[in-house]
Amino acid sequence: MQPKPSIVHLPVYQPGKPIEDVKRELGLDKVIKLASNENPFGCSPKAKEAIIRELDQLSLYPDGAAISLTEEVAKRNGVRPDQIIFGCGSDEVIEMIAKAFFLPGDETVMATHTFSQYRHNAEVEGAVIVEAEMKDGTHDLDAMLAKVTDKTKIVWICNPNNPTGTMLPHQTVADFLNKISAEILVVLDEAYIEYVTAPDFPNGLELLKQHKNLILLRTFSKIYGLAALxxxxxxGHPDIIKLVAQVRPPFNTTRTAQAAALAAIQDVEFVARCREANAEGIQYLTGEFDRMGLRHFPAHGNFIMVEVGRPSKDVFDALLRKGYIIRAGHALGFPTSIRVTVGSREQNEGFIAALSEVLAQSAVEA
Ligand SMILES: Cc1ncc(COP(=O)(O)O)c(C=O)c1O
Incomplete structure (x- = not known):
């Protein structure tokens, strides 16, 4: 059998250890996962009620085009329904974009340390990855523009950026879009938009009115707390969305996911509460990092990348033994940093206590 040459070298995605496995292996009663930028407060109770109402319909296929949800999301964003496409996670929207646009040998520009799925899906399609260095953990759009050639098909911008948490302001993104050829698709991934409190965060919907080549990505996995669904x-522009829709699998989002998302997006109080708690968490955690003398990137999402001055894997293992799962930075391009998701107040305080012990212990051992 001959597989596609472009996939032969690709690693199989390695998920983090499930909480139950960590508990069993380490003999812990309580394990807190602050590793995947999930919502520590779960999801809206209204989303749970909507899922229960769907249970009688499980024998029926979902509405492939997610019409009710599309209409609600369109209304809330001031766009037309034909400007929206749903995916099985925004991961699948990334996959569909790659599938719809890349031919083998096309080039695609992205930052050196950004969300892994842009690279992965581009590689599957045989595209050539062109990376641009970042400045202080932030996308450098001038450097990215300098990497554009007549072979470039797609440029990926993650804002706030995963894994660094940094953000580009509106004018910087607007200037970039004014300079780049309208023939090149620009994907602006706004997975963490609902958490951002900075007033100069880009208004992607405004930019979309002037730039047909722009596509925004959003998700229900983060502040809406529906990652499992x-x-x-x-x-994007209806013409672009139509092209992406042409490669969409027929029933790519489930009934339960659509119903829960529809209820979740209407529960604005839940979202506001999570956003506020997250801002308090960022303030608390960054304050503690400053007090401990640990450098960190400015955090605009629901996670912080902090420099711990030791191999990240060692700090990861030591925190795991204390019942905290975080992301070690080595796999993300930051070998002496860790990425921690903002938890509830209690989780954040517990994490800081555990980290302080881990760092004090490793200082003694050094
Ligand atoms: C920047 C970014 N984009 C997209 C995703 C994918 O999210 P999902 O597929 O759960 O919607 C993530 C998940 O961590 C992310 O951090």
Whole structure:
């Protein structure tokens, strides 16, 4: 059998250890996962009620085009329904974009340390990855523009950026879009948009009015707390969305996911509470990092990348033994940093206590 040459070298995605496995292996009663930028407060109770109402319909296929949800999301974003496409997570929207646009040998520009799925899906399609260095953990759009050639098909911008948490302001993104050829698709991934409190965060919907080549990515996995249901979406020009829709599998989002997302997006109080708690968590955690003398990137999402001055894997293992799962930075391009998701107040305080012990212990051992 001959597989596609472009996939032969690709690693199989390695998920983090499930909480139950960590408990059993380490003999711990309580394990806190602050590793995948999930919502520590779960999801809206209204989303749970909507899922229960769907249970009688499980024998029926979902509405492939997610019409009710599309209409609600369109209304809330001031766009037309034909400007929206849903995916099985925004992961699948990334996959569909790659599938719809890349031919082998096309080039695609992205930052050196950004969300892994842009690279992965581009590689599957045989595209050539062109990376641009970042400045202080932030996308350098001038450097990215300098990497554009007549072979470039797609440029990926993650804002706030995963894994660094940094953000580009509106004018910087607007200037970039004014300079780049309208023939090149620009994907602006806004997975963490609902957490951002900075007033100069880009208004992607405004930019979309002037730039047909822009597509925004959003998700219900983060502030809406529905990561398990796998639902995210793209917003773009109807012509672009139609092309992406042409490669969409027929029933790619489930009934339960659609119903939960519809209820979740209407529960604005839940979202506001999570956003506020997250801002308090960022303030607390960054304050503690400053007090401990640990450098960190400015955090605009629901996670912080902090420099711990030791091999990240050692700090990861030591925190795991204390019942905290975080992301070690080595796999993300930051070998002496860790990425921690903002938890509830209690989780954040417990994490800081555990980290302080781990760092004090490793200082003694050094
Ligand atoms: C920047 C970014 N984009 C997209 C995703 C994918 O999210 P999902 O597929 O759960 O919608 C993530 C998940 O961590 C992310 O961090």
């Amino acid at each position: 796998r639902i995210g979406y793209g917003i």
